[in-house]
Amino acid sequence: MKPYESYTVEDFLEDESFRKWVQGQGTQEIFWLSFLDKYPGCRDTFRQAEHLIRAANVDGERLSEKEIRAEIERFIEAVGGKEDHLEISFSDDDEESGRTIFWKRWLMAAAAVLVLGAGIGWYYYQNNASAPQLAANTASPANLVTTRNDTSKPLVIHLNDGSEVTLSPKSYLSYPSEFADSARVVYLTGEAIFSVKKQGQTFMVHTGKVVTKVLGTRFVVSAFDDDRNITVQVQTGKVSVYVDKPLEKEVKGLIITANQAAVFEKSANQLSKTLVENPEKLPNGAVENILKYDEVPLPVILRDMEKSYGIPVQFDADSFWACKITVAFSDESMYDKLSILCKTVSASYEIVDGQIVVSGKGCSK
Known part of the structure; x- marks a missing residue:
């Protein structure tokens, strides 16, 4: 030993x-x-x-x-x-x-x-002449440590505040060896999962024109130079995402929560909100299981789904209250569950501004 x-x-x-x-x-x-x-x-x-x-x-x-x-x-x-x-x-x-x-x-x-x-x-x-340069819009101050992941596997970085960053291949992160008292600021090119330890100082991730600002949560940022979009996906907690415009007094942004995503379209210089590709149930959620229902009104099931995944679901409760559902779910994804429910009552759903909107004629009483 x-x-x-x-x-x-x-x-x-x-x-x-x-x-x-x-x-x-x-x-x-x-x-x-x-x-x-x-x-x-x-x-x-x-x-x-x-x-x-x-x-x-x-x-x-x-x-x-x-x-x-x-x-x-x-x-x-x-x-x-x-x-x-x-x-x-x-x-x-x-x-x-x-x-x-x-x-x-x-x-x-x-x-x-x-x-x-x-x-x-x-x-x-x-x-090191071979080290890639940070993009012009991601200009970072001097005296930062730059970690590159040239391997084929994710690379875990432990920051001095206790936060953890899982850096994807072909990505690199610049960060101070010790954070200042005012804020915790890092610079990312590529993709990384951030598990930020909650502290008094704000944690900020700069990726080109987009800034992600949090106090403590878990989220994924994808910002490869060749991609058309920059995306921020929240797994737990809440983050604010905005376009960094230092010459303008007003900076507009988005607040996104669990299972929501912010997408910045580079060509249009536009920031929008949507849902992640595969929403996961919230840890310690208010509803542990959405499995079996026997003659249960559709609004009750939709509210259970809203609580389980933390995603707002909009619908006309009066129209759908008479729709009694009998269904047994297993390991279907959230979207598959929605499709099954909508087919049962001849309804449809769409994703609008990070929310689920269910529409249809409802059921006769």
Whole structure:
């Protein structure tokens, strides 16, 4: 058993299993996800090492000792450092693996840069020609850590406020290593699931022209550069979505709740509200099951559905009250349930502004 309780930042960086887990490539995900529950005293070193690895999105074989020294000296000169010369030496007879040698070298290089007061994410982002640039409308401030997911699997990012971001492949997120007291602001290109920890500060996600603003909830943002739309889908809680127009005094937006989605059409510069593709029942919902009804008025079933999924359902209660329904549902989706109910009473439904509207002649008394 490794002495995890006494692990330093360097120990984490040298641990191949830890590095692979941070990069979304490991097979010990359960162990590392529960690591801080077992070793809470390692939280600071664990997070520091995690941020350093995410910022160091670089192939170790490409960096020689000479290249590391040259890059650091060039960085010092660029930022106006007072050091006349910086020496970094390594032992040529190191018996450890080449990968471990790289991480030791990278840690020393990172430390040298951090001593100068610059974030390691900024350093590598500025010097890595292959790193994608944030879109002009997503201009983010300096000194942010930029995490890219170049793997084929979702990558989990733990922010310092306790929030969690699951970054989809071909996506990247820029965020401060420590949030300011006034607000928590991140910048996304691609797709990510956000589980935001509720705090006093607002949490804001910038994606091109669209800003998603929350206090604490779970939602999905999809904002790939090549897509025609930017979408925000809420799984739990409530968020506000608006188009960022700093030159206009009035900023119009939408409030969306569970199972609703905001869609920004780039070509039309228009924001609209709809429902998610596959609504899920709310956790701890007022109605646990919508399964079996025996001669129950349709309005009662529709209200149960409204409470179960958290989606407003509009209909003429007087017209449909005489429609008595006998039905047994199993694992049908919400839309399938609606279709079955509507066919039973010769009605129809449509999605309007994030709501379900059921229309029809109703039933004779």
